[in-house]
Amino acid sequence: MNRAAVAIDQLGRTVLEYVEEMGKIALLFLSVLRWMFQPPLKSHLIFKQMEFVGNKSIFVVVLTGAFTGMVMALQGYYGFKMFSAESMVGSVVALGMTRELGPVLTSLMVTARAGSAMAAELGTMRVTEQIDALSVMAANPVKHLIVPRVIAGVLMLPLLTVVSDFMGILGGYFVGVHLLHINSGIFVKNITTIVDLDDLYNGLVKAAVFGLILSLIGCYKGFNTRGGAEGVGKATTEAVVLSSITILISDYFLTAIMF
Amino acid sequence: MIELIDIHKSFKKNKVLNGLNLKIDSGLITVIIGRSGGGKSVLLKHIIGLLKPDRGRVLIDDTDITRLNDRDLNTIRKKFGMLFQEAALFDSMTVKENVAFPLREHAKMSEVEISRVVAEKLKSVGLTGIEDKMPSELSGGMRKRVGLARAIALQPEIVLFDEPTTGLDPVMTEAINQLIVDTQKNLNATCVVISHDLESIFKISHKIAMLYDGDIIEYGTPDEIRASKNPVIEQFLSGSIEGPIKII
Ligand SMILES: Nc1ncnc2c1ncn2[C@@H]1O[C@H](COP(=O)(O)OP(=O)(O)OP(=O)(O)O)[C@@H](O)[C@H]1O
Ligand SMILES: [Mg+2]
Numbered sequence: 001m002n003r004a005a006v007a008i009d010q011l012g013r014t015v016l017e018y019v020e021e022m023g024k025i026a027l028l029f030l031s032v033l034r035w036m037f038q039p040p041l042k043s044h045l046i047f048k049q050m051e052f053v054g055n056k057s058i059f060v061v062v063l064t065g066a067f068t069g070m071v072m073a074l075q076g077y078y079g080f081k082m083f084s085a086e087s088m089v090g091s092v093v094a095l096g097m098t099r100e101l102g103p104v105l106t107s108l109m110v111t112a113r114a115g116s117a118m119a120a121e122l123g124t125m126r127v128t129e130q131i132d133a134l135s136v137m138a139a140n141p142v143k144h145l146i147v148p149r150v151i152a153g154v155l156m157l158p159l160l161t162v163v164s165d166f167m168g169i170l171g172g173y174f175v176g177v178h179l180l181h182i183n184s185g186i187f188v189k190n191i192t193t194i195v196d197l198d199d200l201y202n203g204l205v206k207a208a209v210f211g212l213i214l215s216l217i218g219c220y221k222g223f224n225t226r227g228g229a230e231g232v233g234k235a236t237t238e239a240v241v242l243s244s245i246t247i248l249i250s251d252y253f254l255t256a257i258m259f
Numbered sequence: 260m261i262e263l264i265d266i267h268k269s270f271k272k273n274k275v276l277n278g279l280n281l282k283i284d285s286g287l288i289t290v291i292i293g294r295s296g297g298g299k300s301v302l303l304k305h306i307i308g309l310l311k312p313d314r315g316r317v318l319i320d321d322t323d324i325t326r327l328n329d330r331d332l333n334t335i336r337k338k339f340g341m342l343f344q345e346a347a348l349f350d351s352m353t354v355k356e357n358v359a360f361p362l363r364e365h366a367k368m369s370e371v372e373i374s375r376v377v378a379e380k381l382k383s384v385g386l387t388g389i390e391d392k393m394p395s396e397l398s399g400g401m402r403k404r405v406g407l408a409r410a411i412a413l414q415p416e417i418v419l420f421d422e423p424t425t426g427l428d429p430v431m432t433e434a435i436n437q438l439i440v441d442t443q444k445n446l447n448a449t450c451v452v453i454s455h456d457l458e459s460i461f462k463i464s465h466k467i468a469m470l471y472d473g474d475i476i477e478y479g480t481p482d483e484i485r486a487s488k489n490p491v492i493e494q495f496l497s498g499s500i501e502g503p504i505k506i507i
Contacts (some may be wrong), residue, residue, distance in 0.1 A: 094319075121351075124350075125350075128345065128347060128350070129343050129345060129347040130347050130348070130349055132304075132309050132343070132347065133341075133343060133347040133349070135309060135336075136307055136336060136339065136341045136362060137311065137336070137360060137361045138333040138334075138336040138337050138364065138365065139360070139364050140329070140333070212322075224264070227324075
């Protein structure tokens with residue numbers, strides 16, 4: 001009984017902390033919105049972040065997208081074979097990629113790569129007083145550091161997701177048509193009849209939201225780092241965990257709303 | 260004129276400033292001395308609004324900066340230049356971009372002018388030809404001097420120096436002392452300097468303030484401080500182990 005009470009107590013605390021943290025992140029978001037529309041726009045900082053989030057993530061996104069599509073084709077094939085519906089494999093891969101796995105996996109990969117780097121970079125700037133130095137020089141840290149990263153996150157995630165979707169379908173095609181000998185015409189035709197452009201669009205909306213989440217949380221954790229190298233490490237880990245959880249949770253609700 | 264009125268500041272249970280009062284005159288060099296960990300850097304950060312007091316007021320030319328919103332605080336901050344104890348250079352930018360940062364933010368200058376001012380400021384701290392280096396490629400003393408160049412780039416009215424000469428060789432120390440004196444003279448600036456280097460302190464200061472136990476316990480001209488009969492000051496100036504200042 002006692003142990004159960006402690007466990008429930010602990011769970012309650014964790015949930016409360018999560019909610020409180022989300023509140024603070026929402027406040028940061030408001031401040032990002034406010035500074036985003038305050039000229040001058042720091043376009044060189046935005047491009048630098050877009051390159052960092054986008055360009056430098058392409059390789060991992062191509063790889064994860066392709067292999068996800070391939071494994072889906074493989075799994076789908078064994079499933080559909082039981083009803084002799086192997087030709088459905090293509091549409092399952094395409095639907096799964098565009099609606100779900102493209103945006104989610106891409107966001108998780110970018111969280112691990114760029115979200116963590118944002119937390120580490122801003123965290124280091126915090127503990128070495130570089131953020132204070134910005135304030136002292138009457139340069140708003142939110143405008144200089146967080147706005148460009150959030151813009152980059154929101155813009156680049158949909159683009160990366162398109163790449164991931166494409167690679168996934170390509171991977172699925174390769175496995176389905178070349179390895180499992182599904183007729184190529186049927187494979188493609190099934191995709192085009194079952195998958196809507198809306199599936200793609202909604203997936204991209206998801207990706208933009210996830211891009212917002214991972215950049216905002218990465219920046220928030222970095223910005224609020226306390227205490228030396230250890231603090232930076234902690235901020236980085238927390239950013240990745242919190243972003244991943246939030247992406248997966250919001251994925252459910254976005255799906256429920258959109259589809 | 261900078262006025263600190265009844266400033267209290269604690270970090271958790273650690274009471275750092277305890278009802279501190281200090282008036283810093285305009286157009287003078289005021290040096291703040293005090294033991295390591297005594298709260299000098301914390302005091303300096305209150306003057307520029309990086310830290311807010313738990314209680315008390317900070318007046319810059321009669322404006323209480325503890326109550327200002329971001330925009331008004333930024334207007335006031337444009338009067339300031341600050342050298343951080345650990346320099347706080349932006350490590351993603353070259354030396355040139357660091358020094359140019361306040362110029363790009365607040366002065367409408369052409370690229371040519373910016374390059375000229377940056378080179379001139381770097382020269383004044385004894386550095387040439389390092390514009391394209393990254394801060395991580397510099398020694399500690401060089402970083403500090405770049406920080407100094409950045410702090411004075413916009414010719415501020417008020418300059419805060421947190422240990423400008425710590426870690427520099429004797430010749431460079433003298434050069435930086437001269438730079439602070441010149442900055443004050445040429446810009447008629449108000450300089451607030453934190454320093455542990457007694458020789459420099461007596462050479463450059465117009466006023467000295469001793470921070471002890473969370474308050475300013477003595478404030479006066481170098482001669483007044485030298486003549487002080489306060490046992491804390493006597494011990495601090497003589498560097499003796501015996502006295503009211505306890506090592507542990
Ligand atoms: N951001 C902070 N969070 C928590 N404690 C702090 C913070 N900044 C300073 N302190 C504490 O305040 C006290 C005074 O620190 P401060 O840096 O002002 O000392 P100092 O007089 O500048 O020392 P030194 O001459 O060694 O630089 C120390 O006990 C320090 O631990
Ligand atoms: Mg200090």
